[in-house]
Amino acid sequence: MQKKVLALLLIISCGMFMGLKVITDKIPRKIIPGASIIYIPSGKYLKFASFGHSSLLADLIYIWAIQYFSNYSVPERFQYLSHVFSIISELDPEYLDPYQVGALIAIYDARDFDTAIDILELGLKKNPEQWIFPWQAGHYAQILLKDFELAKKYYQTAMEIEGSPPIIKRLYSNAIYELGDYHTAWKNWLEIYNNSDDERVKKIASNHLYRTKAAMDIQKITGALKEYQNKFNRLPEKLADLVASRFLDSVPQDLDGQDYVYDSDTGEIETAVIPWKR
Amino acid sequence: MKIRAVALNTFKEAIRDRILYLLLFFAAVSFILSRLLSLLTVGDKTKIIIDAGLSSLSIFGVLMAILMGTGLVYKEIDKKTVYTLLSKPISRNQFILGKFLGLIITLFIMLLVMTAIFFIIILLHSGTISWKLFVSLGFVFLELCLITSVALLFSCFSTPILSSIFSLSFYLIGHLSWGLETLIKKMSPGITKILTQVAYTLLPDLENFNFKTEVVHNLPIQPEMFLFSFFYGITYTFFILMLAMLVFRKRDFI
Amino acid sequence: MPKANALEIKNLHKSFKSGFLGKKIKVLKGISLDVKKGEIFGYLGPNGAGKTTTLKCILGLLFPDKGTINIFGYGHLSTQSKQKTGFLPENPYFYDYLTASEFLNFYSKLFHKQKTQNPDALLNLVGLKDNSTTQLRKFSKGMLQRIALAQALLNDPELVLLDEPLGGLDPIGRKEIRDIILDLKQKGKTVFLSSHILQDIEMICDRVAILVNGSLVNQGRLDELVSQEILFTEITVSKIDRRELEKFGKTLTHYGNKSLMQIYDQDKVDEILQFIKEKKGEVHSLIPRTQTLEDIFVGMVKQK
Numbered sequence: 001m002q003k004k005v006l007a008l009l010l011i012i013s014c015g016m017f018m019g020l021k022v023i024t025d026k027i028p029r030k031i032i033p034g035a036s037i038i039y040i041p042s043g044k045y046l047k048f049a050s051f052g053h054s055s056l057l058a059d060l061i062y063i064w065a066i067q068y069f070s071n072y073s074v075p076e077r078f079q080y081l082s083h084v085f086s087i088i089s090e091l092d093p094e095y096l097d098p099y100q101v102g103a104l105i106a107i108y109d110a111r112d113f114d115t116a117i118d119i120l121e122l123g124l125k126k127n128p129e130q131w132i133f134p135w136q137a138g139h140y141a142q143i144l145l146k147d148f149e150l151a152k153k154y155y156q157t158a159m160e161i162e163g164s165p166p167i168i169k170r171l172y173s174n175a176i177y178e179l180g181d182y183h184t185a186w187k188n189w190l191e192i193y194n195n196s197d198d199e200r201v202k203k204i205a206s207n208h209l210y211r212t213k214a215a216m217d218i219q220k221i222t223g224a225l226k227e228y229q230n231k232f233n234r235l236p237e238k239l240a241d242l243v244a245s246r247f248l249d250s251v252p253q254d255l256d257g258q259d260y261v262y263d264s265d266t267g268e269i270e271t272a273v274i275p276w277k278r
Numbered sequence: 279m280k281i282r283a284v285a286l287n288t289f290k291e292a293i294r295d296r297i298l299y300l301l302l303f304f305a306a307v308s309f310i311l312s313r314l315l316s317l318l319t320v321g322d323k324t325k326i327i328i329d330a331g332l333s334s335l336s337i338f339g340v341l342m343a344i345l346m347g348t349g350l351v352y353k354e355i356d357k358k359t360v361y362t363l364l365s366k367p368i369s370r371n372q373f374i375l376g377k378f379l380g381l382i383i384t385l386f387i388m389l390l391v392m393t394a395i396f397f398i399i400i401l402l403h404s405g406t407i408s409w410k411l412f413v414s415l416g417f418v419f420l421e422l423c424l425i426t427s428v429a430l431l432f433s434c435f436s437t438p439i440l441s442s443i444f445s446l447s448f449y450l451i452g453h454l455s456w457g458l459e460t461l462i463k464k465m466s467p468g469i470t471k472i473l474t475q476v477a478y479t480l481l482p483d484l485e486n487f488n489f490k491t492e493v494v495h496n497l498p499i500q501p502e503m504f505l506f507s508f509f510y511g512i513t514y515t516f517f518i519l520m521l522a523m524l525v526f527r528k529r530d531f532i
Numbered sequence: 533m534p535k536a537n538a539l540e541i542k543n544l545h546k547s548f549k550s551g552f553l554g555k556k557i558k559v560l561k562g563i564s565l566d567v568k569k570g571e572i573f574g575y576l577g578p579n580g581a582g583k584t585t586t587l588k589c590i591l592g593l594l595f596p597d598k599g600t601i602n603i604f605g606y607g608h609l610s611t612q613s614k615q616k617t618g619f620l621p622e623n624p625y626f627y628d629y630l631t632a633s634e635f636l637n638f639y640s641k642l643f644h645k646q647k648t649q650n651p652d653a654l655l656n657l658v659g660l661k662d663n664s665t666t667q668l669r670k671f672s673k674g675m676l677q678r679i680a681l682a683q684a685l686l687n688d689p690e691l692v693l694l695d696e697p698l699g700g701l702d703p704i705g706r707k708e709i710r711d712i713i714l715d716l717k718q719k720g721k722t723v724f725l726s727s728h729i730l731q732d733i734e735m736i737c738d739r740v741a742i743l744v745n746g747s748l749v750n751q752g753r754l755d756e757l758v759s760q761e762i763l764f765t766e767i768t769v770s771k772i773d774r775r776e777l778e779k780f781g782k783t784l785t786h787y788g789n790k791s792l793m794q795i796y797d798q799d800k801v802d803e804i805l806q807f808i809k810e811k812k813g814e815v816h817s818l819i820p821r822t823q824t825l826e827d828i829f830v831g832m833v834k835q836k
Contacts, residue, residue, distance in 0.1 A: 048454060048457055051449075051450055051453035051454070052336070052453040052484065052485060052488045052490075053329075053333045053336075053337075053490075054491075055329045055333075055490050055491050055494055056326075056329040056330055056332075056333040056490075059315075059319065059325060059326040059329050059330070060315075060326075062319065063315060063318045063319050063326070066318065066319070066320055067318065092491065094491070094495045094497070095325070095495070096321075097319075097320060097321025097322055097325075098321075100321070101320050101321065279644060280641065280642050280644050282641075283638060283641035283642055284642075286638075287627065287630075287638050290629070290630075291627060291629070294629060357625050358621065358623075358624075358625055359625060359626055359627060361588075361591075361593060361619070361621045362619060362621060362624065362626070362639070362680070362683060362684075363639075363642070364591070364592065364593060365591045365592070365593070365614070365617065365619040366614060366639065366642040366643065366687075367611045367614035367615050367642065367643065367646070368614075368642045528595055530548075530593075530594045530595060531588065531593040531594065532548065532594070
């Protein structure tokens with residue numbers, strides 16, 4: 001064949017396949033590259049297949065997972081969130097970033113609290129010295145679910161790990177307060193107040209102590225008000241009346257020695273100041 | 279010394295092998311690739327660079343060891359250069375040792391070059407180089423020495439293609455033997471269990487030289503691990519070399 | 533104590549396994565020979581007789597099934613033997629990328645603690661003086677043959693074993709190598725020369741052995757083996773009719789008006805000369821042919 005003809009055919013075929021590539025790229029396909037990772041039953045098998053390079057494989061799957069889960073064209077992609085991150089964990093249990101990021105994806109993209117917790121629990125199981133995992137779990141429980149019982153449990157786990165920051169204890173104590181156990185909350189906050197040298201922390205603890213005392217006092221006063229109402233069918237004029245009618249031993253005062261504000265029409269009791277503005 | 283002469287000659291021959299430079303190129307490419315991948319990860323960006331680097335060094339090093347080692351003795355027999363060499367007052371054992379030494383010197387230099395490129399990439403990424411990384415690389419080299427001796431052994435009696443397959447199998451088995459340990463734990467006691475345990479101890483355990491995870495996560499390593507792994511590598515390599523000498527000893531060069 | 537022979541082979545047997553099923557093929561069937569110090573010994577045989585196999589056994593490249601080999605009284609695998617021996621293989625091949633001097637320098641290092649010849653002097657001897665820095669990959673077959681001889685002489689060996697040393701050389705090269713071999717004998721060396729080219733053997737060997745199908749069919753001094761008797765006489769004659777010549781002996785060829793005749797009966801030679809003179813013919817040549825090595829050789833091979 002002549003050289004010119006050959007060259008011409010070469011250029012034509014090149015142009016054709018490049019054009020076809022552009023066309024096929026435009027056709028939407030549901031297949032995401034590398035998605036066959038989903039079908040691996042367990043990370044254990046993959047660990048065998050990596051022949052000693054499981055750490056690298058974990059990195060690569062993690063990078064792939066980040067891309068995969070941020071790809072909006074696959075709406076049902078979160079089915080495999082827990083599975084993929086368990087594979088990464090199996091390959092490199094001490095790789096900490098994936099646990100956090102996996103939980104993050106679960107919470108904010110998949111809106112799946114249970115999966116997030118599963119991932120964080122797995123992280124803690126494999127790395128018992130990492131207080132960040134139970135802390136995050138507690139954080140999500142508190143902020144998103146407002147489940148203080150769950151939050152308290154996780155804060156406690158985190159607190160007990162050596163090296164955990166003091167703020168966790170404060171979150172723990174706050175959770176106890178939110179659950180209504182004012183006595184334990186008071187004890188904890190007192191401990192925090194006494195054990196800290198930091199002025200800022202002391203201030204925070206003192207505010208919490210104020211709030212807790214207020215809650216306890218208000219609870220007590222409200223109880224007394226109820227009894228008064230049952231007896232006299234009306235609310236007292238002032239709180240001192242409760243003492244006179246012997247429903248209270250004395251009128252409690254707030255932590256700063258101030259009186260509580262009593263509304264005789266509604267029977268509501270409030271603190272004179274907002275705890276945080278003391 | 280005679281062994282040194284053969285080693286030097288082997289080194290001169292091996293260093294001209296173009297396959298080395300091809301693999302070196304791929305190693306460099308994979309380092310650069312890892313640098314790019316680090317842009318896609320969330321969190322610790324240095325981890326993938328170190329992981330990819332160590333894995334590449336290990337894989338490409340093993341490929342170099344196998345591709346060169348399997349041709350080493352075979353080529354001499356095939357091309358009949360061995361005729362005049364062995365008719366000189368040099369023993370067959372000295373010949374094998376010389377070949378082995380020449381090859382590991384070549385591998386050492388290749389590893390050094392790859393490590394230099396690797397370190398440059400890490401430092402550019404403003405990572406730090408811990409002493410554990412050096413130790414890990416030392417053990418990569420030890421693993422390469424062992425694989426080389428295996429490739430040399432097969433080269434004494436088999437064609438390059440078969441030798442490569444056998445050597446590669448050795449490498450793969452060496453990284454899977456930990457699975458056998460798990461299996462043994464689940465077995466019920468008896469003669470099968472004992473036999474499997476013996477097989478397990480005999481088979482190579484290349485995971486003893488794998489410190490990648492400890493380097494990357496900066497985990498503590500017991501000093502005994504280093505010591506015993508090192509001696510394990512040395513003695514196993516010695517064993518394979520003795521085997522090679524045994525095979526080569528009474529070989530007829532038709 | 534009698535001086536040891538340069539090379540002594542006693543009852544050498546060697547067989548090979550052929551194919552996967554391992555059918556045994558016997559290549560050497562009990563060879564025994566002696567090579568005396570200072571002689572050039574020719575080892576003859578057709579292709580496939582087992583000459584190279586014998587040489588490889590001597591050098592320890594093959595291990596005999598049975599028999600012993602001694603070199604200057606030492607076992608053939610001993611270091612002493614190796615130190616006194618030099619070997620030139622058939623179709624030599626060496627490390628491509630080395631230059632001639634690099635190659636000789638490398639090999640001389642294998643003679644640790646033994647004095648070796650100057651590589652440049654050796655290159656000069658074999659006619660490769662100008663190629664000392666040329667890579668071996670660029671050498672022609674003849675040049676490879678020469679460097680092979682050079683490496684065989686590195687350790688100034690007492691016994692030189694040569695396998696087809698004149699192969700691939702042009703006539704000048706062949707003469708040069710023959711001269712080197714004769715020179716070695718002058719220096720008191722022993723040469724063991726294996727070849728299937730009879731003319732070379734005839735020219736320089738003192739004693740020969742003929743190997744056919746793994747057994748020695750004959751050995752001894754060349755002049756004893758080849759009788760000096762005249763076998764036949766070749767006469768070239770012209771101007772005489774062919775048919776008239778036929779009654780004296782066999783006519784071989786005719787070209788132009790000349791005829792070539794082979795006369796076996798010596799008495800008839802005088803008769804035919806007389807006849808030609810009478811018929812006014814012309815005698816162009818008269819050659820008495822004695823037995824050559826080729827004749828013996830062909831005869832031996834045919835017998836087998």
